[in-house]
Amino acid sequence: MFEIYKNKKVLITGHTGFKGSWLTVWLLKLGAHVSGYALDPRSEKDNFVLARLENKIDDYRYDVRDINKLNEIVTKENPEIIFHMAAQPLVLESYDNPYITIETNTHGTANILEVFRLSSSAKVLIVITTDKVYKNNEWEWGYRENDILGGKDPYSASKAAAELLIYSYHKSYIENDNTKFIASVRAGNVIGGGDWAENRIVPDCIKAIESNKIIKIRNPLATRPWQHVLEPLSGYLSLGEKLLNEEKGYEGAWNFGPTIENNKTVEELVVELISNYGSGTFEKTNTKNAPKEAKFLYLDISKAANKLHWKPLLNFKDTIRLTTAWYKNYNSEEVFTLCNKQIEQYEILWKLKNGK
Numbered sequence: 001m002f003e004i005y006k007n008k009k010v011l012i013t014g015h016t017g018f019k020g021s022w023l024t025v026w027l028l029k030l031g032a033h034v035s036g037y038a039l040d041p042r043s044e045k046d047n048f049v050l051a052r053l054e055n056k057i058d059d060y061r062y063d064v065r066d067i068n069k070l071n072e073i074v075t076k077e078n079p080e081i082i083f084h085m086a087a088q089p090l091v092l093e094s095y096d097n098p099y100i101t102i103e104t105n106t107h108g109t110a111n112i113l114e115v116f117r118l119s120s121s122a123k124v125l126i127v128i129t130t131d132k133v134y135k136n137n138e139w140e141w142g143y144r145e146n147d148i149l150g151g152k153d154p155y156s157a158s159k160a161a162a163e164l165l166i167y168s169y170h171k172s173y174i175e176n177d178n179t180k181f182i183a184s185v186r187a188g189n190v191i192g193g194g195d196w197a198e199n200r201i202v203p204d205c206i207k208a209i210e211s212n213k214i215i216k217i218r219n220p221l222a223t224r225p226w227q228h229v230l231e232p233l234s235g236y237l238s239l240g241e242k243l244l245n246e247e248k249g250y251e252g253a254w255n256f257g258p259t260i261e262n263n264k265t266v267e268e269l270v271v272e273l274i275s276n277y278g279s280g281t282f283e284k285t286n287t288k289n290a291p292k293e294a295k296f297l298y299l300d301i302s303k304a305a306n307k308l309h310w311k312p313l314l315n316f317k318d319t320i321r322l323t324t325a326w327y328k329n330y331n332s333e334e335v336f337t338l339c340n341k342q343i344e345q346y347e348i349l350w351k352l353k354n355g356k
Contacts, residue, residue, distance in 0.1 A: 001347055004241050006031035009121070011077055013064055013112060014085030015057070016041045018195040019128070021048035022229050023083060025339045026237070028056060035077040037062060037070065038086055047194020050335035064108035071115045078121035081240055084112045085128045087159075092199040094155035105158035106165065113169045116180070124181045124243040126236055131188030131225075131257065131299050132156040133163050142260075142300030145186075145253040163253065170251060181243040185236055186299065187256045191319065192229030193326020193339070201266055205273050205280065206327045215274075215282035220267035225298050227258040228319045230346045231312045238310045250307070257299035262316045272317065276324035313349050 010027055014020040015036030027034050035058035041048045053059070058077060062069045064086040074082070087105050088094065094101040109127060116125040134143040135150025149164070151157030163184055170182045191202045201217065208215040235256035242250040264272075267284075274280040304310045314322065322342060329338055 001350055002030050002237050002241060004244050005237070007033065008081060008244070009033045009035070009077065009079045011035050011037065011074065011079035011082045011122075012085060013037045013082070014087060014128075015053070015059075016046070016048045016061075017085060017089070018047060018192070018197065019190060019229055019233065020085045021046065021051060021053060021194060022192065022339065023085070023233050023236070024048070024053050024057060025051060025336065026230075026233060026343050029340055029343055034058070035073070035079065036060060037064070037073050039063060043196050045196050047335065047339070050194065050330060051339055052336060056336075064111060065103060067111040067114065070111050071118070074115050074119055074122065080121060081124040081126070081244060082112065082116060082122055083126050083128065083236065083240070084109065086112075087128075088155070089130075090197060090199060091132070091153050091155045094153055094158070098154035101154045102158045102161075105155070106161045109162040110165055113165060113182075116182070117169065117173050123179060123246075124240060125183075126240055126243070127162070127166055127182070127184045128236070129159045129163055129184050129186050130156070131186050131255070131297055133160045133186060134297070136297050138297070140298075142257075142298045143255070144300045145255055145303055174251075178246070178248075181246070181251055183239055183243060183251050184253045185232070185239065185256055186253065187227065187232035187235070188297065188299070189224040189226050190229050190232060191226060191323050193323060193330065193342070194335070201269060202273065202323060205270060205282075209274075209277055209280040215270060215280055216285045217266055217270055217282055218285050220265060220270075220284045222266050223263050224266065224269070225258050225263050226269060226316060226319055227262060227312060228314050228322050230343065231258065231314060232256040234313075234346070234350065235304060235308070235310050238308050242308065254304055254308075255299040255301050256304055256310070257301050258312045258314075258319075260298065262312070262319065263298060264316055269320065272320045273324055276321055277328060309354075313346070313353055
């Protein structure tokens with residue numbers, strides 16, 4: 001599984017973040033030489049910190065908005081593939097800090113595109129955006145990669161703008177270049193161990209349970225396509241494998257989401273998490289004056305299923321079980337080992353269902 005990454009030089013921007021730290025662990029397991037470029041982790045309990053990843057990779061702490069420093073590190077490390085994850089990833093925070101959100105997510109993406117274009121070593125660039133790039137009409141069918149982009153909040157708008165930049169660089173510089181490949185990947189409502197971000201439902205639940213407080217949930221009837229972090233990461237790695245093999249037809253935008261059965265309300269998620277954890281209570285809060293969040297957004301993953309032969313492996317209960325297991329054990333187990341055990345479980349399931 002993903003043997004192509006062995007001994008490959010990989011750069012991850014945003015490696016100190018939630019998804020970035022899990023991708024770092026997985027790539028190390030695959031035998032890749034990993035370097036990372038990001039700001040400091042948000043807390044001492046983040047997955048990156050507890051897994052002690054700074055001692056296992058070439059770790060650079062700089063801002064993605066600094067194109068000169070970004071170019072310096074890419075030139076120094078000579079990566080063959082770049083996963084661009086550095087971002088301001090929170091919808092609610094974007095309301096409080098719109099300019100920083102836009103600058104980080106749009107200007108930062110422009111920087112990595114320009115550095116990639118000029119790099120002599122980098123062959124593949126995969127930019128991680130979000131499911132929220134779509135103009136959300138809150139309809140009941142999934143959004144496809146060619147649907148209209150939009151964004152009612154600063155976060156969504158910044159990511160949609162980043163997608164337009166990716167498209168323009170591909171058309172202007174990369175499309176007719178047989179040595180470089182660009183793709184963007186869209187996923188959302190990703191959960192898993194080691195996420196402690198503010199205003200995210202799973203971290204909010206765990207913090208409340210650990211403090212013996214009542215979990216307060218907003219928008220309890222809002223439906224989300226919940227997926228474990230390893231699901232989209234397996235999609236990113238699958239796509240990277242195709243692009244590293246210089247297979248044309250795999251560039252452009254890709255959706256990586258769960259099956260429709262994983263569309264559950266926030267309240268259903270909280271109930272399942274409490275059941276798995278073995279403790280906790282919740283109450284619904286009044287959010288009449290809260291910033292607007294979409295009630296429903298679902299991705300159509302037909303393209304990934306048909307062209308990449310990728311499909312999600314975990315149902316809703318397995319997603320919550322795996323997530324809760326990390327939070328129940330991070331204080332008693334070595335976290336790097338804990339993460340690797342969960343990746344191994346996922347790899348076994350992958351081989352059973354995919355035959356390789």
